[in-house]
Amino acid sequence: MPQILMNNYLDFTWLKNNHQMIHYFGLGFIQIKINDSQRMHFYSKELPAIIPKEEIHNHRYNFNSKIIKGKFKQEIFDVIEGHDWILEQESCNENKPIISNSKKCNVVISSSHTYCEGSEYYINHQTFHRVEADYAITLLTRSGYEKDFAEVIRPINFTKICPFSQKIDEQNLWNVVKNMLG
Numbered sequence: 001m002p003q004i005l006m007n008n009y010l011d012f013t014w015l016k017n018n019h020q021m022i023h024y025f026g027l028g029f030i031q032i033k034i035n036d037s038q039r040m041h042f043y044s045k046e047l048p049a050i051i052p053k054e055e056i057h058n059h060r061y062n063f064n065s066k067i068i069k070g071k072f073k074q075e076i077f078d079v080i081e082g083h084d085w086i087l088e089q090e091s092c093n094e095n096k097p098i099i100s101n102s103k104k105c106n107v108v109i110s111s112s113h114t115y116c117e118g119s120e121y122y123i124n125h126q127t128f129h130r131v132e133a134d135y136a137i138t139l140l141t142r143s144g145y146e147k148d149f150a151e152v153i154r155p156i157n158f159t160k161i162c163p164f165s166q167k168i169d170e171q172n173l174w175n176v177v178k179n180m181l182g
Contacts, residue, residue, distance in 0.1 A: 009040060009139055010068065012178050022177075024168040026050035029133075030176060039140045042180050043070070043133035047168070054130040056107060056153040057090070063142040064122050069180070070136030072115045077128040079153065082106025086156050089149040107153055128153060137180060 008014045020033040028049035030042040056077050079087065088102040107128070115121060123129060125146040154160065 006068075009034075010181060012181050015040070015177065015181075016174065022170055022173050024173060027054045030173050032177070037142050039142070040068075041136075041138045041140060042177050043072070043136040043138075044176055044180060045134050046176050046179075054132065056085075056128050056130050058128050058151050059123065059125050059142075060145045060147050060150050061142045062123065062125050062146065063140050064120060065141075066120045066139045067115045067117055068137040068139055069117055070133060071117075072119075072131060072133045072136040072138065073112070074115070074121065074129055074131045075112045076110045077107045077130075077153070078110045079128060080106045080108055084156055085153050087151055087153045088160075090152045104156065105153065135180070 008018070015032060015034075018034060020035065022030065022032045024030055024047065026049065028043060028045075028047050030044075030047065032040040032042070034040065083104045083106070085105050085107055086102045087105050113121070125143075128151070
């Protein structure tokens with residue numbers, strides 16, 4: 001990526017003036033949508049995660065992610081036969097909940113990776129993963145949609161929690177972003 005563009009992504013004023021949306025994901029990060037394909041994610045312990053650990057999930061699109069600041073852990077999973085976990089479709093839209101048949105399965109960890117500033121990784125839309133970060137800023141560039149719904153896998157006894165159910169005021173989100181950018 002040309003350096004001039006990267007400097008824009010790290011400029012608080014540019015982000016405020018050139019974003020489409022800022023919102024909080026209850027998974028513990030702020031997402032700033034820059035355009036249809038690019039998003040910045042700000043992971044901070046200042047934000048109250050509403051679930052103890054991110055659920056294993058895939059996405060509706062393929063994406064490349066670059067770690068701009070901080071450190072970031074990712075685990076990749078294989079889905080296998082079993083009865084200890086539930087796999088369900090997820091709409092990723094709080095105004096459009098999905099009603100679908102869930103299926104029982106099990107999961108095994110396929111690999112685990114820790115990325116630091118400057119690292120990049122690619123995820124196919126069919127790959128099941130989960131991430132964790134105490135402090136990280138990432139730039140995600142996604143493809144067009146490959147499917148209508150993402151899929152989420154949770155332990156069979158785990159209560160489903162919508163990651164959009166807790167709202168945080170935009171000004172508070174921008175304050176966290178500003179602090180993280182320095």
